[in-house]
Amino acid sequence: MAKVILLCGKICSGKSYYTKLLKQNNNAVILSCDEILFDLSLNDVGDRHDVLVEKVKQYFYKKTEEIIEVGVNVVLDFGFWSKQERNNISKYYLERNIDYEWHYIDISDEDWKKNIEERNQKVCKSEANAYYVDEGLLVKLNSLFEKPSTQEMDVWFINERV
Incomplete structure (x- = not known):
């Protein structure tokens, strides 16, 4: 049976990288x-x-229902930063009898800062289609992010830079 995989994690935590792994391994x-x-x-x-x-x-929530209906897994690469948003979307899929899994992308502060620096350099060189994360945006995003508990997540992926 097809399912929705919901990714939770900060900006530049490695969600896009992890998403590619999920795509390959879960069709x-x-x-x-x-x-x-x-x-x-x-x-x-x-x-x-x-x-x-x-x-x-x-729009994607509605599309997810159509995709699941034809038997294909879906990965939602949004971040789901607040507990309320996570609760709301869990309820949404529960009410529609759609299977879902929560995956959290955990990263150390040191590696996270390196990811932000690397991304910003690529954005400045027009090598990446991504948001430049300046100090103001970083403060805003940090104020909005609510780290989930281990009880909320089905998979806790630790993203370690190698």
Whole structure:
């Protein structure tokens, strides 16, 4: 039976890398808000960003139902930063009798900072289609992220730089 794999983790924690592993190992479709926003050149819309992200998520939730119905696994590469958001989407899939798994991408602060630095360098060189993470954005994102408990997650993946 097909399932939804929901990824929880900070920006630059390795979710995209992990998503590729899940895609290969689970014959899954990846749905990513960042991918849509960048592909449609909507990544730099200022104050409208959060509203657009929420609309994309709502669309993906509906699409997930269709994809699962035809027997294909889905990976939602969103981050799911708040406990309330995680609770809401769990309830959403429970009410629709859709199997789901929570995966958390854990990374040390040291490795996380290195990932941010590497990403920012690539963005500056136009080598990556990603958000530049400046100090202001970092403060905002850190204030929004609520680390899950081990009881919330089905899989706890420790991303270690090698």
